[in-house]
Amino acid sequence: xxxxxxxxxxxxxxxxxxxxxxxxxxxxxxxxxxxxxxxxxxxxxxxxxxxxxxxxxxxxxxxxxxxxxxxxxxxxxxxxxxxxxxxxxxxxxxxxxxxxxxxxxxxxxxxxxxxxxxxxxxxxxxxxxxxxxxxxxxxxxxxxxxxxxxxxxxxxxxxxxxxxxxxxxxxxxxxxxxxxxxxxxxxxxxxxxxxxxxxxxxxxxxxxxxxxxxxxxxxxxxxxxxxxxxxxxxxxxxxxxxxxxxxxxxxxxxxxxxxxxxxxxxxxxxxxxxxxxxxxxxxxxxxxx
Numbered sequence: 001x002x003x004x005x006x007x008x009x010x011x012x013x014x015x016x017x018x019x020x021x022x023x024x025x026x027x028x029x030x031x032x033x034x035x036x037x038x039x040x041x042x043x044x045x046x047x048x049x050x051x052x053x054x055x056x057x058x059x060x061x062x063x064x065x066x067x068x069x070x071x072x073x074x075x076x077x078x079x080x081x082x083x084x085x086x087x088x089x090x091x092x093x094x095x096x097x098x099x100x101x102x103x104x105x106x107x108x109x110x111x112x113x114x115x116x117x118x119x120x121x122x123x124x125x126x127x128x129x130x131x132x133x134x135x136x137x138x139x140x141x142x143x144x145x146x147x148x149x150x151x152x153x154x155x156x157x158x159x160x161x162x163x164x165x166x167x168x169x170x171x172x173x174x175x176x177x178x179x180x181x182x183x184x185x186x187x188x189x190x191x192x193x194x195x196x197x198x199x200x201x202x203x204x205x206x207x208x209x210x211x212x213x214x215x216x217x218x219x220x221x222x223x224x225x226x227x228x229x230x231x232x233x234x235x236x237x238x239x240x241x242x243x244x245x246x247x248x249x250x251x252x253x254x255x256x257x258x259x260x261x262x263x264x265x266x267x268x269x270x271x272x273x274x275x276x277x278x279x280x281x282x283x284x285x286x287x288x289x
Contacts, residue, residue, distance in 0.1 A: 018256035025249035032242035072162035077111035079164035083171035084118035091248035148231035172240035180240035
């Protein structure tokens with residue numbers, strides 16, 4: 001049976017941990033509010049831009065731009081960008097996306113090379129000997145559009161240079177505080193909307209007149225589109241990480257409360273048993289006299 005001193009030490013240790021989890025929950029909630037505002041502001045533009053360019057991609061010849069064309073080397077490996085957190089203590093956030101990414105790589109119909117954003121993903125795939133073409137860590141404390149530009153530049157260079165036959169990105173999408181599903185999206189070549197069977201969301205399907213030529217329009221627009229989609233993925237992942245950490249720290253705080261209550265109850269039982277034993281010894285001694 002542990003002594004009262006040991007139990008008091010354990011209770012103090014749990015209370016100290018609880019103070020840390022409370023503070024981390026508060027910090028995560030504050031950061032979540034800012035990250036949520038950013039993604040709510042960026043999401044409509046990114047999604048509408050993607051829908052418009054996917055629509056336009058179907059109406060022009062694939063030779064209009066290298067990012068619309070089939071891969072230069074069809075037998076080249078696929079490049080997969082995996083976006084994880086730089087830190088832990090966020091529940092199953094990192095485990096879910098790493099499990100999904102590992103499954104995606106295992107089910108791929110071609111070799112896969114990695115582009116890694118976030119320290120957790122970098123450590124996971126590097127330890128397992130994957131071919132890592134790009135890595136970027138320690139960006140989520142000060143996430144900027146320039147980080148998305150760096151990722152997009154690497155993706156475009158790999159695809160247009162023939163080193164990759166396609167480019168995908170895997171990240172956690174922010175739905176709510178308790179829901180951050182893992183999403184897999186194709187970046188390159190630019191996906192095309194198929195109107196063969198009719199698309200209820202497509203709207204008017206008449207031909208477009210391009211002025212200037214489609215190649216000139218897409219020269220600056222498509223790289224910006226890739227940057228925008230990657231930036232949205234980074235913002236989604238940042239908001240999802242803060243939400244997952246806030247939820248995990250809230251659960252840890254409540255678990256600490258339950259542990260403190262249980263330890264306090266057990267300590268009181270031990271103290272009562274000690275007092276009872278001492279009283280019995282006193283009474284037994286008096287009767288012996």
